Amino acid sequence: MASLTRFSLTSSSALCRLLINRNAGLIQQHLPSMIIPSAAQQRSIATTPIRRDIDSAAKYIGAGAATVGVAGAGAGIGTVFGSLVVAYANLENIKN
Structure with a gap:
């Protein structure tokens, strides 16, 4: 072997x-x-100014925070109106 x-x-x-x-x-x-590599095959890395990247990131972070805020506000309003409906229903039961 x-x-x-x-x-x-x-x-x-x-x-x-x-x-x-x-x-x-x-x-x-x-x-x-x-x-x-020939001149046609050479590639370069495209860079952007740091400020523009930070601005773009801030927009997405702000949009995400606004979405969470609206959802939280919607949940809060739902809780308030839900409690109001339950209270009104209980009030009607008390009157009868």
Whole structure:
């Protein structure tokens, strides 16, 4: 088993060396174009001013807080009117 593994490793490394030596001319010929991108392929990172990013974040935070506030106010109004209806119903029961 050990001899089989040693043979396969030796033969695979020899095969790799053979392929690399055989294609060395092609690799050297095309390597500069693979490493150095052309002007059309170069990309730059688009950055925005920090102030504009902070303003955008503040808008979303403000909108979220307003939504929570309106929902809380709606729940509060619902509780008030619910209590009013229950009180009125109890008042009618007392009168009868």
